Amino acid sequence: MDFLPDPFPLLSAFLQWLAVIVVIFSSVLLITFTSNLVSNGARGAALYGQSLGQSLVEIFSTSVSRCYALAKLTFTEAIRRKALFVFVVFAVLFMFAGWFLSDPDQSAKYAKDAVKIHVTFILNVLTWLTMIVMLLLACIGIPEDIRLRSIHTVVTKPARRFEIVLSRILGYVGVGTVLLGIMSATSLVWIYRQVPVSARSELTARQPIWGQLSFLDRMGNETTAGINVGDIWDYRSYIEGATKSRAIWRFENVTPAMLTTMTDEDGKTYEALRLESRIEAFRSHKGNMDRTTRFQYIILNPERNLEVTAATLEIGDEFSGRTDGIRRTLIAETKDNESKTVDLINDLVAKDGSLTIAVACTDPGQYLGMARSDLFIRLPDAPFAVTFFKAILGIWLFMVLTVTLGVTASTFVKGPFAIMTIFTFLTVSITGREFIRKLLSDEWKGGGAFESAYRIPTYMNDTTDLPSNPGTQLIKWVDWIMNGFLWLIQQILPNVSYFNMTGYVANGFDVDNWNTLLPAVLVTIGYFIPCVLIGYYCLRSRELEAK
Amino acid sequence: MNQSESRNRKLAYLGFIVLLLVPIVLLGMPGGGSSTPPGLLSSMRSKFELGESDIGKIDPTSAAMNMVLLGFRGIAVNTLWSNMDHYKNTKNWAQMKSTSDAIIRLQPHFISVWRFTSWNLAFNVSAEWDSVKDRFHWVKEGAKFLQNGIDINAKNPDLAWEEGRIIGFKIGMSDEARYFRKFFKNDPDTELYKGGPDPKLNEQGLDNYLVARDWYLKANDRELNQRQRILDRTLFRSYPARSYFDYAAALQKDGVFGEQTRVAWDDAYRDWTTKFGREVFYVPEVPEVGMSMEMTEDDISRQAKTGDEERRLRKAVDDYQKICNYRYWRERARCEREPQMADAHREIYEAQVAYSEQRLTEAKALVESGMKNFAAMLKKYPDLLQYDDLLLEDALTAVLMWQYILKLSGETPSDDYPLKVIWDSQQGRIPDVQARLDRWLLEQSRNIDKK
Numbered sequence: 001m002d003f004l005p006d007p008f009p010l011l012s013a014f015l016q017w018l019a020v021i022v023v024i025f026s027s028v029l030l031i032t033f034t035s036n037l038v039s040n041g042a043r044g045a046a047l048y049g050q051s052l053g054q055s056l057v058e059i060f061s062t063s064v065s066r067c068y069a070l071a072k073l074t075f076t077e078a079i080r081r082k083a084l085f086v087f088v089v090f091a092v093l094f095m096f097a098g099w100f101l102s103d104p105d106q107s108a109k110y111a112k113d114a115v116k117i118h119v120t121f122i123l124n125v126l127t128w129l130t131m132i133v134m135l136l137l138a139c140i141g142i143p144e145d146i147r148l149r150s151i152h153t154v155v156t157k158p159a160r161r162f163e164i165v166l167s168r169i170l171g172y173v174g175v176g177t178v179l180l181g182i183m184s185a186t187s188l189v190w191i192y193r194q195v196p197v198s199a200r201s202e203l204t205a206r207q208p209i210w211g212q213l214s215f216l217d218r219m220g221n222e223t224t225a226g227i228n229v230g231d232i233w234d235y236r237s238y239i240e241g242a243t244k245s246r247a248i249w250r251f252e253n254v255t256p257a258m259l260t261t262m263t264d265e266d267g268k269t270y271e272a273l274r275l276e277s278r279i280e281a282f283r284s285h286k287g288n289m290d291r292t293t294r295f296q297y298i299i300l301n302p303e304r305n306l307e308v309t310a311a312t313l314e315i316g317d318e319f320s321g322r323t324d325g326i327r328r329t330l331i332a333e334t335k336d337n338e339s340k341t342v343d344l345i346n347d348l349v350a351k352d353g354s355l356t357i358a359v360a361c362t363d364p365g366q367y368l369g370m371a372r373s374d375l376f377i378r379l380p381d382a383p384f385a386v387t388f389f390k391a392i393l394g395i396w397l398f399m400v401l402t403v404t405l406g407v408t409a410s411t412f413v414k415g416p417f418a419i420m421t422i423f424t425f426l427t428v429s430i431t432g433r434e435f436i437r438k439l440l441s442d443e444w445k446g447g448g449a450f451e452s453a454y455r456i457p458t459y460m461n462d463t464t465d466l467p468s469n470p471g472t473q474l475i476k477w478v479d480w481i482m483n484g485f486l487w488l489i490q491q492i493l494p495n496v497s498y499f500n501m502t503g504y505v506a507n508g509f510d511v512d513n514w515n516t517l518l519p520a521v522l523v524t525i526g527y528f529i530p531c532v533l534i535g536y537y538c539l540r541s542r543e544l545e546a547k
Numbered sequence: 548m549n550q551s552e553s554r555n556r557k558l559a560y561l562g563f564i565v566l567l568l569v570p571i572v573l574l575g576m577p578g579g580g581s582s583t584p585p586g587l588l589s590s591m592r593s594k595f596e597l598g599e600s601d602i603g604k605i606d607p608t609s610a611a612m613n614m615v616l617l618g619f620r621g622i623a624v625n626t627l628w629s630n631m632d633h634y635k636n637t638k639n640w641a642q643m644k645s646t647s648d649a650i651i652r653l654q655p656h657f658i659s660v661w662r663f664t665s666w667n668l669a670f671n672v673s674a675e676w677d678s679v680k681d682r683f684h685w686v687k688e689g690a691k692f693l694q695n696g697i698d699i700n701a702k703n704p705d706l707a708w709e710e711g712r713i714i715g716f717k718i719g720m721s722d723e724a725r726y727f728r729k730f731f732k733n734d735p736d737t738e739l740y741k742g743g744p745d746p747k748l749n750e751q752g753l754d755n756y757l758v759a760r761d762w763y764l765k766a767n768d769r770e771l772n773q774r775q776r777i778l779d780r781t782l783f784r785s786y787p788a789r790s791y792f793d794y795a796a797a798l799q800k801d802g803v804f805g806e807q808t809r810v811a812w813d814d815a816y817r818d819w820t821t822k823f824g825r826e827v828f829y830v831p832e833v834p835e836v837g838m839s840m841e842m843t844e845d846d847i848s849r850q851a852k853t854g855d856e857e858r859r860l861r862k863a864v865d866d867y868q869k870i871c872n873y874r875y876w877r878e879r880a881r882c883e884r885e886p887q888m889a890d891a892h893r894e895i896y897e898a899q900v901a902y903s904e905q906r907l908t909e910a911k912a913l914v915e916s917g918m919k920n921f922a923a924m925l926k927k928y929p930d931l932l933q934y935d936d937l938l939l940e941d942a943l944t945a946v947l948m949w950q951y952i953l954k955l956s957g958e959t960p961s962d963d964y965p966l967k968v969i970w971d972s973q974q975g976r977i978p979d980v981q982a983r984l985d986r987w988l989l990e991q992s993r994n995i996d997k998k
Contacts, residue, residue, distance in 0.1 A: 109684075109736075110684065113640070113641030113644070114641075116639075116641045116642060117641055117642065117645045120642065232636045233636045233637050233638065235637070280638075280677075281677035283677070286722055286986075288993070289679050289723060289726065290993070292677045292678045293677055315677060316678070317678070317681070318676065318677055318678075319638065319640060319676075
């Protein structure tokens with residue numbers, strides 16, 4: 001689910017980044033050194049060393065004031081290039097968006113869906129508008145300066161080329177920040193106005209505590225997953241009703257601070273652990289249609305051999321979820337059929353601070369489907385604006401990445417080519433990264449491009465082995481080389497999925513700081529550093545007289 | 548190339564552009580004004596009814612979207628279809644609905660899209676939900692979605708027929724029919740509809756089959772001007788009358804007996820035999836002569852000009868009667884509209900209720916009387932016995948009920964009883980009928996517990 005991220009492997013990601021940087025820069029240094037040797041002979045080595053030394057001096061003597069002045073110039077130039085026209089497009093989109101979005105359902109229950117639709121629309125609009133405008137600006141800036149020869153007025157001053165590249169990026173980022181800031185603030189107001197009043201409670205930022213999920217089969221044995229009831233989407237695993245089958249969540253570090261004060265039907269307050277669930281039912285027979293399928297929360301403490309049925313409930317509104325409070329004081333049945341009072345925190349939380357909650361289906365012949373994200377401890381919510389602006393920060397970081405790539409590309413190719421290059425690069429990153437991963441990980445059968453081209457006209461399905469002959473060996477060999485090339489591309493493409501935080505906001509969750517926001521920041525920095533250096537070296541070696 | 552050559556070439560291009568503009572303007576001159584006659588394209592558009600306003604209600608949103616996309620509509624639609632499929636598979640219903648609305652805005656006159664998406668909502672999405680109320684909501688979504696298509700494609704008969712199918716077939720015959728039929732008159736969203744029906748689907752609070760009938764009638768009206776692409780024409784046009792049969796049968800199933808049900812069967816019979824039965828069809832087997840379902844031997848002889856034509860016409864009438872199950876429904880309605888048959892149904896149903904409430908003596912008397920009446924009617928209409936039908940299931944249910952009552956009373960069933968012929972000849976169907984009866988009794992006992 002796009003609001004439950006995988007843990008971000010910080011160390012391995014950093015090491016991989018370092019390896020790619022070292023390989024790229026070593027290759028570049030080696031090639032340029034060799035070409036210097038070839039063209040200048042033995043003197044080339046000395047010239048190369050001198051040039052490298054000058055570069056390092058330029059980089060390390062970067063002046064903040066010069067950068068500020070150049071960035072300000074870039075900012076002014078972008079405004080003069082009518083960057084603010086984006087507001088016209090933005091205004092038009094907002095004025096007519098209501099026409100194109102589905103009418104919110106009149107029923108209060110389904111009106112909540114309007115939140116998803118409107119939030120998704122807004123964040124997509126902001127992402128694409130910002131990306132396109134900033135890409136155009138970033139890619140044409142330097143090439144236009146070179147074409148009009150106005151760059152001479154800059155390079156003849158004591159401004160260094162490293163500062164030019166850096167300031168261009170900062171200037172455009174400044175423009176993008178202003179644009180995005182105004183548009184996002186307007187968007188937030190627009191969302192509040194457009195979402196039906198009955199659905200405004202969904203404009204929130206849930207603070208979930210996720211657990212680890214495991215399953216027991218119908219005999220009560222541990223198993224890796226539940227039953228597949230034939231869904232194409234194998235996200236959820238199902239447990240069978242009225243058997244020993246269970247879905248078991250283990251929550252770490254449960255403390256009394258996680259308890260919330262809740263109110264029961266009689267208006268009395270009580271201390272409870274607030275759980276939110278989205279459990280899906282699959283009926284193998286009609287059963288009792290007057291109600292939805294029933295399930296139980298069972299709290300387990302194997303250390304003390306305690307098993308407490310905390311509540312028997314109906315799944316209710318399965319796709320919107322339900323919130324329940326597990327009272328701090330519970331009644332446990334002992335093996336001697338005696339009742340005793342137990343405390344949720346003191347008696348049921350294990351010594352290591354973990355709390356184990358099992359979900360069982362009580363209706364015979366019916367099945368309940370669950371995934372890890374379908375049950376969590378819900379702490380008090382944060383305001384919607386918090387998660388919204390975190391998502392905006394994601395868009396901002398994506399804009400920084402776009403500008404960085406655009407300015408870098410514009411230092412070695414002309415404007416239109418730079419636009420096409422970076423647009424393709426980003427589009428492939430957005431749409432093709434997963435495709436390449438599946439292709440390289442053998443998740444998709446049928447081999448590479450040439451093997452597929454052989455299989456299709458010969459009507460050979462993807463599970464049949466290729467006949468062994470020199471021709472098929474050649475096909476496999478060519479595919480192997482092409483896959484190697486794809487692997488290289490995969491290492492260079494940014495993982496832009498970190499920038500897209502729409503799933504969190506649309507579903508009413510707070511954006512995960514450590515597993516989504518931090519990776520987005522690191523990816524941006526990870527591209528910023530090498531891109532600025534590449535841009536600098538390209539501009540340094542570029543003949544500015546050439547138009 | 549000098550500057551003057553370049554300028555001359557550009558002027559020549561401009562000249563050609565202006566030259567081409569003249570016929571385009573003349574051909575494309577809009578109609579409707581009184582001062583200038585319409586251009587050829589405009590006249591042809593009116594003649595062949597190809598204009599947006601000729602096809603149906605104009606949707607400015609759709610027109611704006613198509614215009615903004617220029618030539619990229621195909622790409623956009625493909626992407627949206629792919630997204631919709633993804634949302635459906637990942638059970639993201641809100642986005643799926645929103646995406647299907649966007650597709651429709653791009654392809655407002657692509658009939659298959661309306662049919663596919665409404666089916667998807669009413670049948671596939673609704674089945675994904677656990678609560679019957681939620682399922683009903685999505686059935687309504689499918690029906691409402693289709694209503695937009697009917698407005699936008701005002702001449703198309705297929706969509707009106709599909710609407711009839713969702714309201715008649717889905718609401719009336721699905722597993723949840725007992726709830727859906729009730730919800731159709733009293734929507735479960737009491738907050739919004741105050742206990743009444745959803746006015747967009749059922750403004751007057753009618754039975755679902757009667758509303759479906761209105762849609763089938765609309766479909767038939769449209770079909771006179773535009774060819775339908777769903778069923779054989781005879782079958783397609785039989786649906787308004789068929790809805791009456793479904794309505795009458797549903798009343799019986801709901802436990803509504805007496806004059807209302809008898810009248811419903813009578814209406815169904817008259818609609819079937821005097822309207823649909825008298826409708827003239829020109830079928831490919833005998834294209835030169837009009838054929839109707841109610842044609843007698845005399846009619847056939849009178850209509851046909853040659854012996855060969857008479858033979859082909861006789862065969863066509865027989866074949867198409869079989870296609871529409873015409874003779875069965877005629878016979879069934881004739882039988883059901885008789886008071887004795889209505890009594891038989893009522894007595895058997897009341898016996899079931901009495902049994903579930905443990906009033907065994909009363910139940911026994913009722914079921915025995917019902918079986919007797921049932922047997923008498925089947926004797927009067929023996930043709931019904933040759934059809935594999937629900938009516939026979941009712942007869943089997945009566946015998947089963949009788950056996951249950953006797954078993955509980957500690958009595959032994961006699962060897963000679965009414966409906967024995969049916970019981971003996973339909974042994975293969977008994978397990979299914981028994982399962983249905985047991986489920987009904989279980990639900991009945993739950994209702995009693997609730998009370």
